[in-house]
Amino acid sequence: MTRYDDLTELLLQLGDSAMVQAQRLCELVGGAPALEEEVALMNVGLDLVGQARNWLEYAAERINDGRTADDLVFLRDSSDYCNLLLVELPNGDFGVTIAKQFLFDSWHYAMLQSLSGSSDERIAAVATKSFKEVTYHLRRSSEWVKRLGDGTDESHQRMQAAIDQVWHYSFEFSMPTEHLAALEAEGVFPAASTVHERWSETVKAVLSEATLTQPEAAARNYLSGREGLHTESLGYILAEMQFLPRAYPDANW
Amino acid sequence: MTRYDDLTELLLQLGDSAMVQAQRLCELVGGAPALEEEVALMNVGLDLVGQARNWLEYAAERINDGRTADDLVFLRDSSDYCNLLLVELPNGDFGVTIAKQFLFDSWHYAMLQSLSGSSDERIAAVATKSFKEVTYHLRRSSEWVKRLGDGTDESHQRMQAAIDQVWHYSFEFSMPTEHLAALEAEGVFPAASTVHERWSETVKAVLSEATLTQPEAAARNYLSGREGLHTESLGYILAEMQFLPRAYPDANW
Numbered sequence: 001m002t003r004y005d006d007l008t009e010l011l012l013q014l015g016d017s018a019m020v021q022a023q024r025l026c027e028l029v030g031g032a033p034a035l036e037e038e039v040a041l042m043n044v045g046l047d048l049v050g051q052a053r054n055w056l057e058y059a060a061e062r063i064n065d066g067r068t069a070d071d072l073v074f075l076r077d078s079s080d081y082c083n084l085l086l087v088e089l090p091n092g093d094f095g096v097t098i099a100k101q102f103l104f105d106s107w108h109y110a111m112l113q114s115l116s117g118s119s120d121e122r123i124a125a126v127a128t129k130s131f132k133e134v135t136y137h138l139r140r141s142s143e144w145v146k147r148l149g150d151g152t153d154e155s156h157q158r159m160q161a162a163i164d165q166v167w168h169y170s171f172e173f174s175m176p177t178e179h180l181a182a183l184e185a186e187g188v189f190p191a192a193s194t195v196h197e198r199w200s201e202t203v204k205a206v207l208s209e210a211t212l213t214q215p216e217a218a219a220r221n222y223l224s225g226r227e228g229l230h231t232e233s234l235g236y237i238l239a240e241m242q243f244l245p246r247a248y249p250d251a252n253w
Numbered sequence: 254m255t256r257y258d259d260l261t262e263l264l265l266q267l268g269d270s271a272m273v274q275a276q277r278l279c280e281l282v283g284g285a286p287a288l289e290e291e292v293a294l295m296n297v298g299l300d301l302v303g304q305a306r307n308w309l310e311y312a313a314e315r316i317n318d319g320r321t322a323d324d325l326v327f328l329r330d331s332s333d334y335c336n337l338l339l340v341e342l343p344n345g346d347f348g349v350t351i352a353k354q355f356l357f358d359s360w361h362y363a364m365l366q367s368l369s370g371s372s373d374e375r376i377a378a379v380a381t382k383s384f385k386e387v388t389y390h391l392r393r394s395s396e397w398v399k400r401l402g403d404g405t406d407e408s409h410q411r412m413q414a415a416i417d418q419v420w421h422y423s424f425e426f427s428m429p430t431e432h433l434a435a436l437e438a439e440g441v442f443p444a445a446s447t448v449h450e451r452w453s454e455t456v457k458a459v460l461s462e463a464t465l466t467q468p469e470a471a472a473r474n475y476l477s478g479r480e481g482l483h484t485e486s487l488g489y490i491l492a493e494m495q496f497l498p499r500a501y502p503d504a505n506w
Contacts, residue, residue, distance in 0.1 A: 240489060246499040
């Protein structure tokens with residue numbers, strides 16, 4: 001994959017993660033367990049598309065090779081995508097969908113909380129706006145984790161199984177400090193080194209209230225979304241997501 | 254969709270159906286119920302890819318607008334694909350996979366049997382070669398229908414459910430006579446008008462031996478693979494199948 005400076009890669013990670021999570025949510029159109037839930041899922045997806053656009057527009061300006069945010073979304077192959085592995089995992093049953101959403105939201109919340117105070121004004125503005133949205137996303141997914149975890153025997157078992165299944169992808173939430181130390185020191189990414197700890201506190205509190213058992217700390221993996229080393233799933237997501245602009249490269253609305 | 258002369262459209266229907274059926278078989282790599290079966294499924298898929306190439310090379314020559322067989326496969330959108338709707342349906346469980354394969358094979362067998370005697374030497378040659386392969390495909394899928402249909406209670410029920418589920422897509426096997434009358438009269442497609450009847454005899458015999466109930470005659474549908482009116486599934490198949498050549502248009506081995 002092409003490497004950029006640390007800030008640009010952070011922007012790509014935020015933008016790509018929001019975009020891929022949104023794409024997975026879109027797969028659920030017409031398939032949510034209730035109409036109310038369908039509308040909520042799609043609203044979360046729409047928020048994330050907007051956030052992805054904001055991050056990737058900034059990334060595109062910094063990369064400055066003539067590509068737009070649309071080009072980054074629709075014309076990069078999987079090895080150049082920087083999204084978290086978690087968000088590319090299949091939706092599975094509703095428990096898995098919620099487990100993924102909850103882990104993503106709680107990471108996202110801690111990230112955006114820090115970035116809202118960035119010394120980079122553009123980052124601070126995007127993060128502040130996104131943080132409001134993600135506060136709602138996290139509240140919603142936390143409520144589901146609690147309702148299912150502390151529900152019937154079956155819902156408890158399935159929610160626990162879902163958490164166990166996707167948990168180990170959270171290893172990506174603790175970030176390699178060599179890249180972030182400078183950004184933290186400059187104030188571009190304040191409190192970067194505490195993101196994992198704050199994420200961990202949120203998760204601990206929610207899982208406890210949900211009567212769910214928190215798995216062991218997730219070990220590192222040979223895969224790395226940040227380095228473009230993805231699961232098989234991302235290729236299928238991009239094939240579908242990129243079909244139209246690749247088939248009709250000059251298409252306009 | 255772009256319309257061509259009747260013979261070219263027949264070639265596209267044969268080529269596209271073989272290609273899409275092969276692509277669905279490829280999805281099963283690593284997922285067959287036994288290694289022996291995996292190898293068999295992949296061999297059938299490979300045969301079909303070869304057949305698709307032969308038909309589509311001839312179609313490309315007749316269309317004569319500079320596109321190759323590869324271009325027809327990789328750069329047409331779903332509304333220009335002429336495959337049978339049956340082959341684009343999801344694989345489902347192994348019963349559905351086999352039901353689709355059996356109905357396709359039995360239609361294919363009757364088609365190729367006629368086309369082997371075509372007055373068009375090229376068609377006769379491709380059909381004769383393909384007919385040998387499809388004779389084996391049909392024997393194999395018939396055996397599975399019988400083994401599962403006349404097996405345990407559960408396998409019987411699931412095989413019956415699978416036949417019932419995909420059966421109505423066989424409405425496309427009886428072809429619109431206006432297009433085929435001329436081809437039949439010229440000897441290009443001998444006995445075209447008896448394909449459906451011969452197909453029906455094969456199916457009747459196999460289902461009977463399998464102790465399965467043959468559903469009612471399939472009614473016409475507003476969809477039509479021949480006219481480029483496809484189910485939602487084809488778009489997803491093509492997105493995946495066409496990703497590489499669309500993403501890397503000048504790629505060579």
